[in-house]
Amino acid sequence: MLKSRNPATGEVIAAHEPLDERGIEAALAKAATTYRSWRQTSLDERTQLLHAIADQFDKNQDRLAEMATREMGKHIREATAEVVKCGTALRYFAEHGPAMLQSEKIPGGKGELRWLPIGPVLAVMPWNFPYWQVLRFLTPTVLAGNVGLLKHSSNVQGVGKLIEEMVLEAGAPDGLFQNLSIGSKAVAGIIEDGRVRAATLTGSEPAGRAVAEVAGRCLKKVVLELGGSDPFIVMPSADMDVAVKTAVKARLQNSGQSCICGKRMIVHRDVFEEFSDRFIKAMTAKKAGDPFDEASDIGPMSSQDQLQTVLDQIDMAKSAGATLHGGDAPDGEGAFLDPGVLTGLDPAGEMRDEELFGPIAMLFEAKDTDDAIRIANITPYGLGSAVFTRDAREQEAFINGIDAGMTAINQMTASTPEAPFGGVKNSGHGRELSRFGLHEFMNLKSVFYSE
Numbered sequence: 001m002l003k004s005r006n007p008a009t010g011e012v013i014a015a016h017e018p019l020d021e022r023g024i025e026a027a028l029a030k031a032a033t034t035y036r037s038w039r040q041t042s043l044d045e046r047t048q049l050l051h052a053i054a055d056q057f058d059k060n061q062d063r064l065a066e067m068a069t070r071e072m073g074k075h076i077r078e079a080t081a082e083v084v085k086c087g088t089a090l091r092y093f094a095e096h097g098p099a100m101l102q103s104e105k106i107p108g109g110k111g112e113l114r115w116l117p118i119g120p121v122l123a124v125m126p127w128n129f130p131y132w133q134v135l136r137f138l139t140p141t142v143l144a145g146n147v148g149l150l151k152h153s154s155n156v157q158g159v160g161k162l163i164e165e166m167v168l169e170a171g172a173p174d175g176l177f178q179n180l181s182i183g184s185k186a187v188a189g190i191i192e193d194g195r196v197r198a199a200t201l202t203g204s205e206p207a208g209r210a211v212a213e214v215a216g217r218c219l220k221k222v223v224l225e226l227g228g229s230d231p232f233i234v235m236p237s238a239d240m241d242v243a244v245k246t247a248v249k250a251r252l253q254n255s256g257q258s259c260i261c262g263k264r265m266i267v268h269r270d271v272f273e274e275f276s277d278r279f280i281k282a283m284t285a286k287k288a289g290d291p292f293d294e295a296s297d298i299g300p301m302s303s304q305d306q307l308q309t310v311l312d313q314i315d316m317a318k319s320a321g322a323t324l325h326g327g328d329a330p331d332g333e334g335a336f337l338d339p340g341v342l343t344g345l346d347p348a349g350e351m352r353d354e355e356l357f358g359p360i361a362m363l364f365e366a367k368d369t370d371d372a373i374r375i376a377n378i379t380p381y382g383l384g385s386a387v388f389t390r391d392a393r394e395q396e397a398f399i400n401g402i403d404a405g406m407t408a409i410n411q412m413t414a415s416t417p418e419a420p421f422g423g424v425k426n427s428g429h430g431r432e433l434s435r436f437g438l439h440e441f442m443n444l445k446s447v448f449y450s451e
Contacts, residue, residue: 002154002181007073007300008291010333016157016181024186027178031120031147032195034175039117039145043101046143047094052170053142054090057083057131064131064162071156072127073300073335075291078254086135092417093438097143100435103447111448117145118443119197122190124211126203127153127302128257133202134163136421138177140438146197148177149190155303157181188214198222198441202259205426223430223440225259225422227355228383230413231376232262233398235369236270238388242410244278247361250386250412252286252339255298256359257306259427260384260406260413263356264347265363266375272365280341283361284326288336298359301335310337310358313351317342317362320349327360347375355381369394373401383423384413405431 002016019027057064065079074082104113123137134150141148152160160179167177180190184207191199191214200223201211208226215222232250234243250262267275291299301307307329314324327340339359345351347364356362366372376385385404389395399407405423406413415421420431431437 002157002183004071004155004158005303006070007303007335010304013070014158018181018183019186024180024182024190027149027180028120028190028193028195030175031149031178034173035117035119035147038147038173038176041145043098043143046145047098049170049172050090050094050097050139050142053167053172054087054094056166056170057087057090060162060166064159064166067158067162068130068156069291069299071158072130072302073291074254075296075299077294078299082129082132086131089132089135089417089433090139093139093143097140097438100438101143106446106448109448110450111446114445114447115144115439116443116445118441120147120149120195121441122149122151122187122196122199124151124187124199124201124203124207125153127156128254128259130156130159131163132415134160136415136432136437137200138163138167139417140433141441142172142176144438144442146441147175149196150177150179151182151184151187151190152179154183187211191215191220192218196220200430200432200441201225203227208428221441223422223432224428225383225430225432226381226426226428227259227357228381228404228423228427229263229352229355229379230260230381230384230386230404231372231402232265232412233366233372233376233385233387233389234265234267234271234275235372235387235389235391235394236268237390237394238271238410239390240271240274240278243388244275244282246386246388246412247279248282248286251283251361252298252359253412255288255301255337256339257302257357259355260415262386262412263362264375264379265361266366266372267363268372269365269367276343276363279361279363280325280343283339283341286339286359288330288338288359298339301337301358304335306357307335307337310356310360313354313356313358314340314342314360316354317345317351320345320351322351324360347378352379369397373398377401377403380426381423382425383427384408386411386413
C-alpha cells in the first residue's frame with residue numbers, strides 16, 4: 001500500500017492500493033489512444049485547456065493547499081502560494097506558448113523547421129513541491145500535443161489524484177494526464193514500454209541514475225533534475241540587511257526541503273563575523289510548528305525518515321568538528337526540526353557530497369572571490385547559486401566561474417515559467433520551463449520543399 005501520513009501528527013491519512021500489471025497496461029493503452037487524437041488538436045484548443053486547468057486550480061485553491069499541507073507538512077501559506085504559482089505557469093504557457101511553437105524558415109533553403117509532439121511521457125516526481133513539480137511537466141506536455149503519465153511520490157498520492165481531477169474537470173480528454181498509483185519498482189517497466197517515448201525525473205541522484213540507465217538502454221530521451229547543494233555567497237559590498245534576510249528565507253523555504261534552497265553560506269572574511277552573528281541569531285529565532293498555524297515559522301519535515309536523514313547528517317558534521325547552533329528536534333510524534341546553522345566545517349570534507357535537505361545551513365568563510373568560487377564548485381552538484389555583491393566585476397566573475405545552471409544576483413534563486421530551470425554536473429541535465437523546457441520532449445522536424 002502507498003500510505004499518506006501527516007508528518008505533523010504521525011497519523012495515516014489514507015492508504016492507496018497500487019496498480020497491478022493489468023492496471024498499468026490499461027493506463028498505457030489509454031495514453032496511447034488519447035495521444036493519437038490529442039496530437040491532432042489545434043494550438044488554440046490546447047491553450048484553452050491550459051486556461052481551464054488554471055481556473056480549476058484557482059477555484060479549488062484552499063482544498064489543494066490543505067492536501068499538500070496534510071500529506072507532506074508544507075506550511076499552509078507556502079502550500080497556497082504553490083497552488084497560485086501553478087495557475088500562473090499554466091496561463092503563461094497558454095499566452096506565450098504558441099509563439100514558441102511557430103515554424104521557422106530554414107536559412108538559405110526552401111524548407112522549414114516544425115515542432116511536433118513525440119508521444120506519452122512519464123514523469124517521476126517528488127514530494128517537496130507536489131503541485132509545482134508536476135505542473136512544470138504537465139503544462140508543456142499539454143501544449144506540445146503529448147500526453148502525460150505521473151508516478152508521484154508515495155506519500156503525496158492524494159495530491160496526484162487531485163491534479164488528475166483538476167485536469168479532467170477542466171475538460172481534458174480521459175487519458176491526457178493520468179496519475180499512476182505505483183511504487184518505484186514499476187517505473188523501469190513503464191519506461192521500457194514502446195508506447196512511452198520519454199521520461200523526466202525530479203528527485204535524488206540514485207533515482208536519476210536508475211531512470212537514466214533504463215532510458216539509455218531504450219534509447220529514450222530523459223530530463224533529470226537531481227537537486228543540489230547551492231552556494232549562497234556574500235561579499236563585502238553586499239547590502240548586509242538584504243543578504244541576511246534573504247539568506248534566512250532561502251534556507252528555510254519549504255522547511256529547507258527545496259533543491260534550490262541556499263544551503264552553503266559562503267561569506268567573505270571581511271564581513272564573515274558580522275554576517276555569521278546576524279544570520280545565526282535570525283535562524284535560531286525561528287521555530288518549527290503546526291503548519292496550519294500562521295504564527296509558525298516553518299512546518300515539519302516531510303516524514304520521520306526525512307527527519308532522521310537530516311539528523312544523521314548533522315551527526316556526521318559534528319563528528320567532523322562542526323558546531324551546531326540551534327537545530328533542536330522536539331520530542332513527540334511530529335517530524336519537527338527547528339532551524340539551525342553548522343559552523344566550523346571543512347568545505348572539502350564529507351559534507352561536500354551531501355545535500356542537506358532540511359532547515360539547517362552550513363556556514364563557510366572565503367578569503368576572496370577566487371576562494372568563494374572554489375568553495376562553491378567543490379561539491380559534485382551544480383543546480384542554482386546566489387551571489388550578493390554590488391561590484392560589477394565580481395558579479396561577472398561569479399556568473400562565469402560558478403558551475404551551476406542558474407545564478408541569482410542579489411536575490412535568492414527561484415523558478416519561474418519564463419526562465420529555463422536545470423543544472424549541471426550531478427544535478428542532472430536538460431531543462432524545464434520556458435521555451436527550452438517546452439522543446440525538450442518535441443520532435444524538431446526539418447521539412448524540405450522542391451522547386
